[in-house]
Amino acid sequence: MKLHRNLVDALIEGLSFIFNDGQYADKVVEKQLKKDKRWGARDRAFIAETMYDIVRWKRLYAEIAEVHSPYNVHKLRRLFAVWATLKGISLPDWGNYFEDTPLRRIKGRFDELSKTRKLRESVPDWLDDLGAAELGETLWTNELHALNQLAPVVLRVNTLKTNKERLQIFLKQEGYDSFPLHNYPDALQLAERGNVFKTQAFNDGLFEVQDASSQKVAPFMLIDSSVKRVIDTCAGAGGKTLHLATLMQNKGQIIAMDIYEQKLQELKRRARRNNIYNVETKLIDPKQLKRMQGTADRVLIDAPCSGLGVLRRNPDAKWKLRPEFLDEIHATQQEILQQYSKLLKKGGKLVYATCSILPSENQKQVAAFLASEAGKDFKLEAEEIILAHQSGYDGFYMARLSL
Structure with a gap:
Protein backbone atom coordinates (compact mmCIF):
# COMPACT_ATOMS: atom_id res chain seq x y z
CA MET A 1 0.00 0.00 0.00
CA LYS A 2 1.35 3.40 -1.00
CA LEU A 3 0.75 6.28 1.41
CA HIS A 4 -0.23 9.71 0.07
CA ARG A 5 0.84 12.73 2.06
CA ASN A 6 -2.34 14.78 1.58
CA LEU A 7 -4.42 11.88 2.97
CA VAL A 8 -2.11 11.35 5.94
CA ASP A 9 -2.13 15.11 6.64
CA ALA A 10 -5.96 15.14 6.70
CA LEU A 11 -5.93 12.13 8.99
CA ILE A 12 -3.40 13.68 11.42
CA GLU A 13 -5.42 16.91 11.55
CA GLY A 14 -8.58 14.92 12.31
CA LEU A 15 -6.88 13.02 15.14
CA SER A 16 -5.85 16.35 16.67
CA PHE A 17 -9.49 17.52 16.64
CA ILE A 18 -10.55 14.30 18.42
CA PHE A 19 -7.72 13.90 20.95
CA ASN A 20 -6.91 17.54 21.71
CA ASP A 21 -10.21 19.37 21.15
CA GLY A 22 -12.58 16.65 22.38
CA GLN A 23 -14.58 16.60 19.13
CA TYR A 24 -16.67 13.53 18.27
CA ALA A 25 -14.97 11.10 15.88
CA ASP A 26 -17.96 10.67 13.56
CA LYS A 27 -18.31 14.45 13.09
CA VAL A 28 -14.57 14.87 12.51
CA VAL A 29 -14.49 12.07 9.93
CA GLU A 30 -17.44 13.66 8.13
CA LYS A 31 -15.66 17.03 8.10
CA GLN A 32 -12.26 15.69 6.98
CA LEU A 33 -13.77 13.75 4.09
CA LYS A 34 -15.05 17.02 2.62
CA LYS A 35 -11.58 18.59 2.42
CA ASP A 36 -10.86 17.49 -1.15
CA LYS A 37 -13.56 16.67 -3.69
CA ARG A 38 -11.03 14.82 -5.86
CA TRP A 39 -10.66 12.01 -3.34
CA GLY A 40 -12.16 8.74 -4.52
CA ALA A 41 -13.93 6.04 -2.52
CA ARG A 42 -10.66 4.30 -1.62
CA ASP A 43 -9.05 7.54 -0.38
CA ARG A 44 -12.07 8.37 1.75
CA ALA A 45 -12.23 4.84 3.16
CA PHE A 46 -8.53 5.07 4.08
CA ILE A 47 -9.08 8.30 6.06
CA ALA A 48 -12.25 7.13 7.83
CA GLU A 49 -11.13 3.60 8.69
CA THR A 50 -7.61 4.58 9.77
CA MET A 51 -8.87 7.43 11.94
CA TYR A 52 -11.31 5.12 13.74
CA ASP A 53 -8.59 2.47 14.07
CA ILE A 54 -6.14 4.86 15.73
CA VAL A 55 -8.89 6.24 18.00
CA ARG A 56 -9.82 2.67 18.98
CA TRP A 57 -6.24 1.67 19.84
CA LYS A 58 -5.04 5.06 21.10
CA ARG A 59 -3.69 3.88 24.45
CA LEU A 60 -1.82 0.90 23.03
CA TYR A 61 -0.34 2.90 20.14
CA ALA A 62 0.61 5.79 22.45
CA GLU A 63 2.44 3.40 24.79
CA ILE A 64 4.31 1.86 21.85
CA ALA A 65 5.12 5.30 20.39
CA GLU A 66 6.05 6.59 23.86
CA VAL A 67 3.91 9.72 23.51
CA HIS A 68 1.41 11.32 25.86
CA SER A 69 -1.29 13.99 25.78
CA PRO A 70 -1.44 16.74 24.62
CA TYR A 71 -0.72 15.37 21.16
CA ASN A 72 1.17 17.75 18.91
CA VAL A 73 1.68 17.03 15.20
CA HIS A 74 4.96 15.20 15.82
CA LYS A 75 3.34 12.86 18.38
CA LEU A 76 0.36 12.18 16.12
CA ARG A 77 2.68 11.28 13.26
CA ARG A 78 4.40 8.81 15.60
CA LEU A 79 0.99 7.28 16.42
CA PHE A 80 0.31 6.94 12.71
CA ALA A 81 3.75 5.39 12.17
CA VAL A 82 2.93 2.74 14.79
CA TRP A 83 -0.38 1.98 13.04
CA ALA A 84 1.31 1.72 9.63
CA THR A 85 4.19 -0.46 10.87
CA LEU A 86 1.84 -2.88 12.62
CA LYS A 87 -0.18 -3.11 9.38
CA GLY A 88 2.99 -3.93 7.44
CA ILE A 89 2.94 -0.61 5.53
CA SER A 90 6.33 0.92 4.69
CA LEU A 91 6.79 4.51 5.79
CA PRO A 92 7.69 6.82 2.88
CA ASP A 93 10.71 9.14 2.93
CA TRP A 94 9.02 12.50 3.44
CA GLY A 95 12.00 14.31 4.92
CA ASN A 96 11.64 14.60 8.70
CA TYR A 97 7.89 13.72 8.65
CA PHE A 98 8.41 10.50 10.61
CA GLU A 99 11.60 11.44 12.46
CA ASP A 100 12.48 9.59 15.67
CA THR A 101 9.96 6.81 15.04
CA PRO A 102 11.17 3.72 16.99
CA LEU A 103 10.62 1.43 13.98
CA ARG A 104 12.69 -1.49 15.21
CA ARG A 105 11.05 -1.53 18.63
CA ILE A 106 7.40 -1.27 17.51
CA LYS A 107 6.61 -4.96 17.02
CA GLY A 108 8.53 -6.02 20.11
CA ARG A 109 6.75 -3.38 22.22
CA PHE A 110 3.40 -4.50 20.77
CA ASP A 111 4.03 -8.12 21.80
CA GLU A 112 5.16 -7.13 25.28
CA LEU A 113 2.36 -4.63 26.01
CA SER A 114 -0.31 -6.96 24.61
CA LYS A 115 0.16 -9.23 27.64
CA THR A 116 -1.74 -6.67 29.76
CA ARG A 117 -5.51 -6.44 29.10
CA LYS A 118 -5.98 -2.71 29.63
CA LEU A 119 -3.16 -2.01 27.16
CA ARG A 120 -3.98 -4.81 24.72
CA GLU A 121 -7.64 -3.73 24.53
CA SER A 122 -6.73 -0.06 24.90
CA VAL A 123 -8.96 1.24 27.71
CA PRO A 124 -8.40 3.59 30.67
CA ASP A 125 -7.42 1.94 33.99
CA TRP A 126 -10.66 2.95 35.72
CA LEU A 127 -12.83 1.48 32.95
CA ASP A 128 -10.92 -1.81 32.98
CA ASP A 129 -11.33 -2.03 36.77
CA LEU A 130 -15.04 -1.19 36.57
CA GLY A 131 -15.79 -3.73 33.83
CA ALA A 132 -13.99 -6.50 35.70
CA ALA A 133 -15.78 -5.61 38.96
CA GLU A 134 -19.25 -5.60 37.33
CA LEU A 135 -18.93 -8.51 34.88
CA GLY A 136 -16.13 -10.62 36.33
CA GLU A 137 -12.66 -11.06 34.83
CA THR A 138 -13.46 -13.67 32.17
CA LEU A 139 -16.70 -12.13 30.89
CA TRP A 140 -15.16 -8.65 30.79
CA THR A 141 -12.07 -9.90 28.93
CA ASN A 142 -14.23 -11.56 26.26
CA GLU A 143 -16.65 -8.64 25.97
CA LEU A 144 -13.94 -5.99 25.79
CA HIS A 145 -12.23 -7.87 22.99
CA ALA A 146 -15.52 -8.10 21.05
CA LEU A 147 -16.22 -4.39 21.55
CA ASN A 148 -12.92 -3.56 19.84
CA GLN A 149 -13.90 -5.34 16.60
CA LEU A 150 -15.27 -3.42 13.63
CA ALA A 151 -19.08 -3.43 13.66
CA PRO A 152 -20.80 -4.95 10.61
CA VAL A 153 -23.33 -2.84 8.68
CA GLN A 210 -29.82 -0.23 12.54
CA ASP A 211 -27.70 -2.72 14.48
CA ALA A 212 -29.20 -6.18 14.95
CA SER A 213 -29.31 -5.83 18.77
CA SER A 214 -31.20 -2.54 18.51
CA GLN A 215 -33.69 -4.27 16.20
CA LYS A 216 -34.71 -6.55 19.07
CA VAL A 217 -36.20 -3.76 21.19
CA ALA A 218 -39.40 -2.94 19.26
CA PRO A 219 -40.57 -6.60 18.95
CA PHE A 220 -39.75 -7.06 22.66
CA MET A 221 -42.55 -4.57 23.39
CA LEU A 222 -45.12 -7.15 22.17
CA ILE A 223 -47.03 -4.87 19.83
CA ASP A 224 -50.45 -6.33 18.93
CA SER A 225 -53.84 -5.10 17.69
CA SER A 226 -54.82 -3.93 21.21
CA VAL A 227 -51.98 -1.38 21.24
CA LYS A 228 -53.39 2.00 20.22
CA ARG A 229 -50.92 4.37 21.85
CA VAL A 230 -47.16 4.02 22.35
CA ILE A 231 -44.95 6.63 24.01
CA ASP A 232 -41.24 6.54 23.14
CA THR A 233 -39.87 8.71 25.92
CA CYS A 234 -36.23 9.10 24.78
CA ALA A 235 -36.76 8.83 21.03
CA GLY A 236 -33.66 10.66 19.79
CA ALA A 237 -33.50 10.53 16.00
CA GLY A 238 -36.01 7.69 16.09
CA GLY A 239 -34.47 4.40 14.97
CA LYS A 240 -36.67 2.38 17.35
CA THR A 241 -39.64 4.72 16.85
CA LEU A 242 -39.66 3.96 13.12
CA HIS A 243 -39.39 0.23 13.81
CA LEU A 244 -42.39 0.47 16.16
CA ALA A 245 -44.35 2.30 13.47
CA THR A 246 -43.78 -0.53 10.99
CA LEU A 247 -44.85 -3.13 13.59
CA MET A 248 -48.02 -1.07 14.14
CA GLN A 249 -48.45 -0.91 10.33
CA ASN A 250 -48.87 2.88 10.47
CA LYS A 251 -51.95 2.49 12.71
CA GLY A 252 -52.60 3.86 16.19
CA GLN A 253 -50.42 6.66 17.59
CA ILE A 254 -46.76 6.86 18.58
CA ILE A 255 -45.69 9.88 20.61
CA ALA A 256 -41.92 10.34 20.20
CA MET A 257 -40.43 12.54 22.91
CA ASP A 258 -36.97 13.97 23.48
CA ILE A 259 -35.27 16.95 25.08
CA TYR A 260 -33.50 17.86 21.81
CA GLU A 261 -35.53 19.57 19.08
CA GLN A 262 -32.83 18.86 16.48
CA LYS A 263 -33.15 15.09 16.99
CA LEU A 264 -36.92 15.24 16.65
CA GLN A 265 -36.57 17.18 13.39
CA GLU A 266 -34.31 14.42 12.09
CA LEU A 267 -36.94 11.86 13.18
CA LYS A 268 -39.62 13.73 11.21
CA ARG A 269 -37.39 13.74 8.12
CA ARG A 270 -36.75 10.00 8.43
CA ALA A 271 -40.45 9.28 8.98
CA ARG A 272 -41.33 11.12 5.76
CA ARG A 273 -38.77 9.10 3.80
CA ASN A 274 -40.17 5.89 5.32
CA ASN A 275 -43.82 6.86 4.55
CA ILE A 276 -44.65 6.72 8.27
CA TYR A 277 -47.62 8.81 9.39
CA ASN A 278 -48.55 7.64 12.90
CA VAL A 279 -45.69 9.38 14.73
CA GLU A 280 -46.17 12.66 16.60
CA THR A 281 -43.09 14.37 18.05
CA LYS A 282 -43.08 16.31 21.32
CA LEU A 283 -40.36 18.14 23.21
CA ILE A 284 -40.38 16.91 26.80
CA ASP A 285 -42.30 19.31 29.01
CA PRO A 286 -43.22 18.56 32.67
CA LYS A 287 -46.78 19.94 32.26
CA GLN A 288 -47.38 17.80 29.22
CA LEU A 289 -46.06 14.71 31.00
CA LYS A 290 -48.63 15.24 33.75
CA ARG A 291 -51.48 15.39 31.21
CA MET A 292 -50.25 12.17 29.57
CA GLN A 293 -50.17 10.08 32.75
CA GLY A 294 -51.94 6.74 32.48
CA THR A 295 -52.61 7.09 28.73
CA ALA A 296 -50.15 4.69 27.05
CA ASP A 297 -50.58 1.01 26.18
CA ARG A 298 -46.81 0.76 25.79
CA VAL A 299 -43.98 2.92 27.08
CA LEU A 300 -40.41 2.65 25.81
CA ILE A 301 -37.60 4.07 27.93
CA ASP A 302 -34.48 3.82 25.78
CA ALA A 303 -32.50 5.37 28.60
CA PRO A 304 -29.40 7.56 28.34
CA CYS A 305 -26.43 5.45 29.39
CA SER A 306 -22.65 4.98 29.24
CA GLY A 307 -22.92 3.54 25.72
CA LEU A 308 -20.38 0.83 26.52
CA GLY A 309 -22.32 -1.67 24.43
CA VAL A 310 -21.73 0.36 21.25
CA LEU A 311 -17.99 1.03 21.59
CA ARG A 312 -17.39 -0.71 18.26
CA ARG A 313 -19.10 2.13 16.40
CA ASN A 314 -18.19 4.90 18.90
CA PRO A 315 -14.63 4.05 20.00
CA ASP A 316 -13.91 7.62 21.13
CA ALA A 317 -16.45 7.14 23.95
CA LYS A 318 -13.72 5.20 25.81
CA TRP A 319 -11.70 8.39 26.11
CA LYS A 320 -14.63 10.75 26.78
CA LEU A 321 -16.30 8.73 29.56
CA ARG A 322 -15.53 9.71 33.15
CA PRO A 323 -16.24 7.77 36.39
CA GLU A 324 -18.31 10.67 37.73
CA PHE A 325 -20.53 10.53 34.62
CA LEU A 326 -21.59 7.01 35.58
CA ASP A 327 -22.70 8.21 39.02
CA GLU A 328 -24.75 10.94 37.36
CA ILE A 329 -26.26 8.62 34.77
CA HIS A 330 -27.33 6.10 37.42
CA ALA A 331 -29.35 8.86 39.13
CA THR A 332 -30.79 10.01 35.79
CA GLN A 333 -31.81 6.49 34.76
CA GLN A 334 -33.69 5.91 38.01
CA GLU A 335 -35.33 9.34 37.83
CA ILE A 336 -36.52 8.63 34.26
CA LEU A 337 -37.89 5.22 35.24
CA GLN A 338 -39.79 6.69 38.17
CA GLN A 339 -41.17 9.59 36.14
CA TYR A 340 -42.02 8.01 32.77
CA SER A 341 -43.52 4.83 34.24
CA LYS A 342 -46.48 7.04 35.25
CA LEU A 343 -47.41 7.37 31.56
CA LEU A 344 -48.46 3.71 31.39
CA LYS A 345 -52.09 2.71 31.77
CA LYS A 346 -53.22 -0.29 33.82
CA GLY A 347 -52.68 -3.48 31.83
CA GLY A 348 -49.92 -1.89 29.75
CA LYS A 349 -46.26 -2.80 29.33
CA LEU A 350 -43.11 -0.74 29.82
CA VAL A 351 -39.74 -1.59 28.27
CA TYR A 352 -36.53 -0.21 29.80
CA ALA A 353 -33.54 -0.53 27.43
CA THR A 354 -29.94 0.64 27.32
CA CYS A 355 -26.96 0.13 25.01
CA SER A 356 -24.83 -0.62 28.07
CA ILE A 357 -23.43 -3.93 29.32
CA LEU A 358 -23.07 -2.89 32.98
CA PRO A 359 -25.49 -4.46 35.50
CA SER A 360 -25.40 -1.16 37.48
CA GLU A 361 -27.19 0.52 34.54
CA ASN A 362 -29.42 -2.43 33.76
CA GLN A 363 -30.61 -5.18 36.14
CA LYS A 364 -29.82 -3.10 39.23
CA GLN A 365 -31.81 -0.12 37.93
CA VAL A 366 -34.85 -2.32 37.27
CA ALA A 367 -34.54 -3.96 40.71
CA ALA A 368 -34.28 -0.54 42.40
CA PHE A 369 -37.37 0.68 40.52
CA LEU A 370 -39.44 -2.39 41.45
CA ALA A 371 -38.47 -1.89 45.09
CA SER A 372 -39.54 1.79 45.02
CA GLU A 373 -42.94 3.32 45.72
CA ALA A 374 -43.35 4.23 42.02
CA GLY A 375 -42.62 0.65 40.90
CA LYS A 376 -44.43 -1.38 43.55
CA ASP A 377 -47.36 -2.29 41.23
CA PHE A 378 -45.11 -3.35 38.34
CA LYS A 379 -43.92 -6.88 37.62
CA LEU A 380 -40.84 -7.95 35.69
CA GLU A 381 -42.13 -10.04 32.76
CA ALA A 382 -38.90 -10.68 30.88
CA GLU A 383 -35.39 -9.36 30.39
CA GLU A 384 -32.68 -9.93 27.83
CA ILE A 385 -28.96 -9.32 28.26
CA ILE A 386 -27.15 -9.10 24.92
CA LEU A 387 -23.36 -9.28 25.03
CA ALA A 388 -21.29 -8.47 21.93
CA HIS A 389 -18.97 -11.49 22.25
CA GLN A 390 -21.98 -13.84 22.26
CA SER A 391 -24.20 -12.15 19.66
CA GLY A 392 -21.64 -10.63 17.29
CA TYR A 393 -23.58 -7.34 17.51
CA ASP A 394 -23.90 -4.44 19.97
CA GLY A 395 -24.12 -4.99 23.70
CA PHE A 396 -27.68 -4.26 24.84
CA TYR A 397 -30.12 -4.74 27.69
CA MET A 398 -33.91 -4.73 27.78
CA ALA A 399 -36.46 -5.44 30.50
CA ARG A 400 -40.26 -5.65 30.01
CA LEU A 401 -42.43 -4.68 32.98
CA SER A 402 -46.20 -5.05 33.19
CA LEU A 403 -48.61 -2.94 35.26
Missing part, protein backbone atom coordinates in the same frame (compact mmCIF):
# COMPACT_ATOMS: atom_id res chain seq x y z
CA VAL A 154 -26.84 -4.12 9.43
CA LEU A 155 -29.98 -2.80 7.73
CA ARG A 156 -33.58 -2.96 8.91
CA VAL A 157 -36.02 -3.47 6.07
CA ASN A 158 -38.92 -1.02 6.00
CA THR A 159 -41.71 -3.60 5.75
CA LEU A 160 -44.24 -0.86 4.94
CA LYS A 161 -42.56 -0.52 1.55
CA THR A 162 -40.79 -3.77 0.71
CA ASN A 163 -39.51 -7.10 2.07
CA LYS A 164 -36.08 -8.64 2.62
CA GLU A 165 -35.99 -10.56 -0.67
CA ARG A 166 -36.88 -7.54 -2.81
CA LEU A 167 -34.49 -5.26 -0.92
CA GLN A 168 -31.66 -7.76 -1.46
CA ILE A 169 -32.31 -7.59 -5.21
CA PHE A 170 -32.40 -3.76 -5.21
CA LEU A 171 -29.14 -3.58 -3.24
CA LYS A 172 -27.48 -6.13 -5.52
CA GLN A 173 -28.41 -3.98 -8.53
CA GLU A 174 -26.59 -1.07 -6.85
CA GLY A 175 -23.50 -3.18 -6.13
CA TYR A 176 -24.15 -4.27 -2.53
CA ASP A 177 -24.31 -7.95 -1.56
CA SER A 178 -26.27 -8.74 1.61
CA PHE A 179 -27.60 -11.72 3.55
CA PRO A 180 -30.50 -12.21 6.01
CA LEU A 181 -29.83 -12.78 9.72
CA HIS A 182 -31.36 -15.75 11.51
CA ASN A 183 -33.62 -14.70 14.43
CA TYR A 184 -33.76 -11.07 13.24
CA PRO A 185 -36.89 -10.97 11.05
CA ASP A 186 -36.29 -7.57 9.41
CA ALA A 187 -32.47 -7.57 9.20
CA LEU A 188 -30.04 -7.76 6.30
CA GLN A 189 -26.27 -7.58 6.81
CA LEU A 190 -23.94 -6.22 4.14
CA ALA A 191 -21.33 -8.73 2.97
CA GLU A 192 -18.82 -5.85 2.90
CA ARG A 193 -18.91 -2.45 4.54
CA GLY A 194 -20.13 0.34 2.27
CA ASN A 195 -21.86 3.72 2.18
CA VAL A 196 -25.45 2.61 1.57
CA PHE A 197 -26.76 6.10 2.34
CA LYS A 198 -26.06 7.03 -1.27
CA THR A 199 -28.21 4.24 -2.72
CA GLN A 200 -31.55 4.79 -4.41
CA ALA A 201 -33.01 2.14 -2.08
CA PHE A 202 -32.14 4.32 0.92
CA ASN A 203 -33.48 7.51 -0.71
CA ASP A 204 -36.72 5.63 -1.41
CA GLY A 205 -37.05 4.75 2.29
CA LEU A 206 -36.72 0.98 1.79
CA PHE A 207 -34.43 0.53 4.81
CA GLU A 208 -32.72 2.14 7.79
CA VAL A 209 -29.24 1.32 9.11
